[in-house]
Amino acid sequence: MRVQARFFAAYRELTGASRADVDLPEGATVADLIDTLREQGPSFGALPPKPAVAVNLQYAPPETGLRDGDEVAFIPPVAGG
Amino acid sequence: MPYAEVTADPLDPARLLARVGSPENGAVLLFLGTVRNHADGRSVSGMRYEGYEEMALDVLRRIAEEASERFSTPNLAVTHRLGALDIGEVSVVVAVSSPHRAEAYGASRYVMEEIKRRLPVWKKEFYVEGAPQWVRGTVPPADGSPAPDSGAGDP
Numbered sequence: 001m002r003v004q005a006r007f008f009a010a011y012r013e014l015t016g017a018s019r020a021d022v023d024l025p026e027g028a029t030v031a032d033l034i035d036t037l038r039e040q041g042p043s044f045g046a047l048p049p050k051p052a053v054a055v056n057l058q059y060a061p062p063e064t065g066l067r068d069g070d071e072v073a074f075i076p077p078v079a080g081g
Numbered sequence: 082m083p084y085a086e087v088t089a090d091p092l093d094p095a096r097l098l099a100r101v102g103s104p105e106n107g108a109v110l111l112f113l114g115t116v117r118n119h120a121d122g123r124s125v126s127g128m129r130y131e132g133y134e135e136m137a138l139d140v141l142r143r144i145a146e147e148a149s150e151r152f153s154t155p156n157l158a159v160t161h162r163l164g165a166l167d168i169g170e171v172s173v174v175v176a177v178s179s180p181h182r183a184e185a186y187g188a189s190r191y192v193m194e195e196i197k198r199r200l201p202v203w204k205k206e207f208y209v210e211g212a213p214q215w216v217r218g219t220v221p222p223a224d225g226s227p228a229p230d231s232g233a234g235d236p
Contacts, residue, residue, distance in 0.1 A: 009131050009203035011213045053200070054219050057136040059225030072132055073201075077218030079220035080161060081114050081130075081173055081193060 001026060001068035003033065010076045014046040024066065026063035030055065033072055047074065083145035084158040087138045087202075092162050095175040101156040106178035110185040112193065114173035116166045120216075124209035130163045130172060133201040137161065140225070144195040147227050152188035154179045159192050161202060172204075199225055 005020045014017050022036060032052050037044040052075040053060055059075075066072065084100055092229060098111055111128040116128045149155050166172055175192045179185040196202075199221040207213045222228075 006133070008201070009205075050093050052223065054133070054136055054225075057139050059199070059221060059223060061223040073136065075133070075201050075221060076203060077195075077220050078199060078201055078213070079204050079216040079218035080130075080137075080196045080200035 001066070003066055003068070003070045003072050005033065005037065006071060006073040008073065008076060010026070011047060011051070011074045015043045017043065020044075026042065028066050029062065030060055030064045030072065034062070043076060051075065052077075082155060083149045085138065085141040085145045086160040086202050087132060087134055087141060088139070088160060088162060089164040090162075092160050092171045092174050093215075094103075094171065094174050094176070097158045097160060097174050100158045101176045101178045103156050104176055106156060106180055108180070108182040110176070111206075112175040112189050112231045113171050116172060117166050117171050118168045118228040120206055123211075125206055126166065126209050127165065127167050127207045128172070129165045129205045129207070129213075130161075131203045132151045132161070134163070136201050141196070144171055144200070144227075147195070148177075148188040148191045151191060152179070152184045154184050154217070157188055157192070160197075161196070161200065163202070193231050195227060198222070198228060218226040 002023050008013050054073045120127050126231045145159050149157050153178050159175045162172045175189045177185045177188045205213050
């Protein structure tokens with residue numbers, strides 16, 4: 001399956017990317033996606049090991065299962081207001 | 082029904098106030114967040130807000146609904162600004178009315194505390210001297226759930 005990762009604010013600057021398509025085995029979780037990305041090279045390797053993540057616009061803990069076509073956003077610490 | 086909006090356009094507090102007024106409500110409360118000219122002893126020249134727009138609107142709607150339920154204040158409206166803002170510009174507006182003031186204060190405070198906890202918005206501070214920096218933020222809850230007690234207290 002393929003998911004689309006999105007990076008915002010400080011994470012976008014860290015990775016140098018705002019989006020990335022990632023191929024994962026069936027049954028992969030958010031934690032698997034993070035590990036896969038972090039192993040891909042120096043830029044994604046700069047991501048923290050346990051960033052906050054949203055799957056299809058909802059915050060999702062690391063054990064959340066992913067499905068083909070999911071949008072997975074990496075959410076740096078928030079600073080609205 | 083509470084109202085929520087995330088926009089790159091300048092905010093108009095009067096428009097939000099007009100949305101929440103009601104003959105049944107004797108308390109009308111307006112909160113504005115503005116860009117201030119200093120942070121940690123440094124002179125700030127401006128701020129750039131970035132958001133995960135689709136999700137921010139979703140989360141802001143949910144926060145507004147939670148506040149309305151917790152404090153029985155359906156007459157509530159909140160907008161959050163994105164983009165480049167100058168000093169003194171309004172970045173967030175919360176307007177709420179209620180029969181008596183306690184509910185309005187509680188709901189307004191709840192909305193702001195939850196925005197700080199979990200709205201997917203970031204801001205980069207620009208200084209009079211030196212390179213701009215992302216403002217240190219708050220790690221949102223892993224499941225996005227509201228705080229059991231956000232500090233807003235009971236009405």
